Amino acid sequence: AVPQLRREARLRREYLYRKAREEAQRAAHERKEKVRRALEENRLIPTELRREALALHGSLEFDDAGGEGVTNHVDDEYRWAGVEDPKIMITTSRDPSSRLKMFAKELKLVFPGAQRMNRGRHEVGALVRACKANGVTDLLVIHEHRGTPVGFFVSHLPFGPTAYFTLCNVLMRHDIPDLGTVSEAKPHLIIHGFSSRLGKRVSDILRYLFPVPKEDSHRVITFANQNDYISFRHHVYRKTNHRNVELTEVGPRFELKLYMIRLGTLEQEATADVEWRWHPYTNTAHKRVFLSAE
Secondary structure: OHHHHHHHHHHHHHHHHHHHHHHHHHHHHHHHHHHHHHHHOOOOOOHHHOOOHHHHHHHHOOOOOOOOOOOOHHHHHOOOEOOEOOOEEEEEOOOOOHHHHHHHHHHHHHOOOOEEOOOOOOOHHHHHHHHHHOOOOEEEEEEEEOOEEEEEEEEEOOOOOEEEEEEEEEEOHHHOOOOOOOOOOOOEEEEEOOOOHHHHHHHHHHHOOOOOOOOOOOEEEEEEEEOOEEEEEEEEEEEOOOOOEEEEEOOOEEEEEEEEEEOOOHHHOOOOOEEEEOOOOOOOOOOOOOOOOO
16 A cells, blocks of 8 residues: 555656646746747837846747647646546535435436445545545535535546536526436537636536537537636437427536636645635626636
8 A cells, every 4th residue: 555655646746747847838938929929029028028038039949839738737637538438426525415415416417427425424535545446537526505505526536636616506406397307328518618728727627527429419518607607507409300409408507616726636635736716805806707818
């Protein structure tokens, strides 16, 4: 067990080192681009870059076009996305209410091939270790407040990231009378409104929870971002004739709001670096949107 832990720690250090190096390279590339654009458009070089402008300009001639974005840390994290189907484990906070258990069952139907685990008295570290040992790619944990689901955590294994979402406006299938059964086909995804870098990151975290669908699948899952609230909708469709399509919502439905991404798995809360965090108490917080570039 000790060599295994050492190996895991080493792999994680290597992954974090690669990610930090890549971040430094990206920042340097952005500074060079600013200098290059200023020179091309015959404008003043931005004040913060004037001291290093000569050095940046000198290194520009060694940059080759098309080299950026070839491999990055996302390739480490989601290397097998689209090649192998994700293996998802869903669990709840401790001592879940009957409504939270119902919601966990409904989420299990949303993600093809997902497993549900009763939380019992397991602590988070033991959960994550068990998931890693069984080849689970993503651990989903849902939290509640007085029977209402309020939190949704997505932890990608083995290294992270872990995204923390607030859940709101949850409408369960159990709350809608006479609802039909859920199709278990792999769904097509509609992902809308994630145009910023952070938005792309979040859409990747959500998108890679689903396997690649068959072309003839009649099931559609939508993640639509508006003002940083991500609406989740789940439909099946059928063609009524060659021109028209009839949509039927099969539930559940809810909104997600991102409040943090950490560079680690769930049990590393105290030690993992924060990649992004929402700051609601800044003066401009109510005006700013992060997931789209508009």
